[in-house]
Amino acid sequence: MLVITVEHLNKEFRIPHEKRDTLFAMLTGLMRPASYETFSALKDLSFTVEEGEMFGIIGENGSGKSTILKILARIMRPTSGTIEVKKTVTPFLELGVGFQYDFSAVENIRMYGIIMGLSQRQIESRTDEILEFAGLERFRDTKLKNFSSGMQVRLAFSTAIQTDPQILLLDEVLAVGDMEFQKKCLGVLDTFKKEGVTIIFVSHDLESVKKHCSRTLLISHGEQVMIGETAEVVDRYQRSA
């Protein structure tokens, strides 16, 4: 079954020549029409993703990879084109969204869990498991501001993976943390894959992409260069670089 169908997706950003970010500037500028340039971040993209597939997106910096994820996550709206998503999307664009440093580990687990779509009850029953996975059992009531950045990431990741995703959007979040943590992360990815979770994986780490993704999309300056078997797409990308 196709869970994601994207057809002729276009995204344009308006870049105003003169920034009118105050009411005053807008009122004084009423006489002169605002001039701006449009920047096409995505041009006529079409692709589909099968249920249970791990789908890679690669391309140089600024090619529009993250914009695709933001549109799939409904954070941004497309300028034109249609997007059909059949299941719930869980975006991992950043770990620890909504973390508050004045609150304890447990309080943050609760908040972050709810933001990621878990219910109060699910969080209660999984809190111990989350702390254990993060290796932070002793710090359950410690305020987040007293955590090292590594501990914060571990806490965020352990909470995030407790969400039961149907479609997971992954944007380089695995690039943080040490070797051991990364191994743990990839282990979790494998578990998700086995459970049949659809994963969209944006990465610069071509080795991981090759290892995990069955199909991959290569984009350059917002344009679709190639889509197909990961090995061939990665090969094409490496030759063009």
Add this chain to the structure above:
Amino acid sequence: MQGNHLRELYNYRQLIWAIAWGDFKWRYKNSILGYFWSLLEPLVMLVILYIVFSNLMKVQVEHYQLFLLLGIIMWNFFVKATSYGLTAIVGKPSLVLKVYFPRDILVISGCITAMLQSLFESLIFIAFMIALWIPISVNIVYLVYILSIYFIITFGVALALAALNVYFRDIQFIWAVVLQAGFFITPILYPLSIFSPELQAILRLNPIAQIIVTARDSILYSIPPYSVSLAYAGTAAVIIFGIGYAIFLKLEPRFAEEM
């Protein structure tokens, strides 16, 4: 706001509550007096204003301290809820840029945080009511309607401010001036009867004035509210809420790009 949006909001009720309660706790987390700060603020205002207005200005109002306190608590709710509304979107960039949920949730949560604070402040008011042994009557049931209307008006204003502040960062300065002026043109310190009938008619156009007057009548003086006032405030609430939501929905699609 359509039916399915209401259902969507209902599905997010745990998130709405978590954000509202989290902010409420966070506001008092690092202060020594904790939650009692929120009681101190209206109390200090009450004492100062009471001294100034009952002694120097010779305001002649029955139960003036309660008259004043109720006005302050109710006005404070509007000030807080709209101020939280201003920063509801721009103050939580990661929740807007990195995850998705209906963005009006952030504004609703802000209004609920303000409501929790006002409910807490009302404890002082209730304590005064009991201490002064002021009788209440059945007219107090109108309070449910009045406060609901008040919440809807405030929510509508907060929605508009939240959305506009993403695009125009000077809205917050303009709003500070509006609130300043609002404090004096709304009958918080004085009864409307000190003015000429013409001026009273103008001041009554402010729906919040109607709401505060009606609330005082029903709680303090056991006077049933005028149906005209109730109808006027209700109509104003529908209009303000409608405009607020329309502005929010119009500007919402590009929040993530403008931030």
